[in-house]
Amino acid sequence: MSAVRKTLARQDKWVVGRFWRMPLCVGKFRAMRAAPAVIAGLVWVGFGMGDAAYAGAWPREKGAVQAIVTGLYSQADTAFDADGAPAPRPDFEKGAVAILVEYGLTETFTLLGEGEFGAEREGDLPFARPALSHVGIGGRLRLFEADGFVASGQISARVEDAFGAADAAVDTFGWDAPQIEARALAGYGFRVGDYPAFVDAQAAYRYRVGDGPDEVKLDLTFGVRPWSNILLLAQGFATFSAGGGEDVETYAYHKAQLSMVYDVNERWSLQAGGFATVAGTNAIKERGLITALWYRF
DSSP, X not given: OOHHHHHHTOOOOOOSTTSOOOEEEETTEEEEOSHHHHHHHHOBOOTTSSSOOBOTTSOOOTTOEEEEEEEEEEEEEEEEOTTSOEEEEEEEEEEEEEEEEEEEXXXXXXXXXXXXXXXXXXXXXXXXXOEEEEEEEEEEEEEEEETTEEEEEEXXXXXEOOSSGGGTTTOOSSTTSOEEEEEEEEEEEXXXXXXXXXXXXXXXXXXXXXXXXXXXXXXXXXXXXXXXXXEEEEEEEEEEEEOSOTTSOOOEEEEEEEEEEEESSSSEEEEEEEEEXXXXXXXXXXXXXXXXXXXXX
């Protein structure tokens, strides 16, 4: 297998906060795993359900737990080439279920854990191969908080695999290529008229131990509560490859996501939304739907 194809064989899974959620390359191009949904799941603002406000940069309260189970379905029949121009490609479909758990160890430090289970289909190849695709752990430390502003630092480690023997021809960045990510997070809570709102910005560098390029990630979230039990989210996620050697093609993809979170009560919330790849190079032009169930205790 050529060095280029080896490097393009995997792209980071999704996102949330994050913690991120992402790659998988189908053929030559990159497809996002559960990333947007996970990152979206990390963002919850509890206005109208108590005084606490939580987003990616905010820590969990001491002893508090939040678990989010996210379902994702995506498809693509177009990809961005090396010049960023869209071009037809074999049909791609993906379904995945991911879980993210946060635990407030102290008032300033939150433990994180994540995993994903999924399956894919590429062109005429029936890659119906549901399996565990990645697991990760990490921690987030609040560094500063005042007047609605919060800044945090996060470190996480993860290992990932494609989906077993069916990926042998394209997967070289599996369990033997762990990743370490350092992330800076900043959030600010404010009001839009009478409505509570927040913005959360994150920047991360993901270092791959072993073969394959590192990645730079930029995430931005805006949330507003027009009603006490409804949270509207607008999010953007950008990923850029970094390094990997002279014989490795670079890649980038930029995703936009809109979703709504409905608070059933103080413990349960439901989320639904959609996402799309709006720009990129050597990346699948994906579009998909997400649903999520949140539980807090």
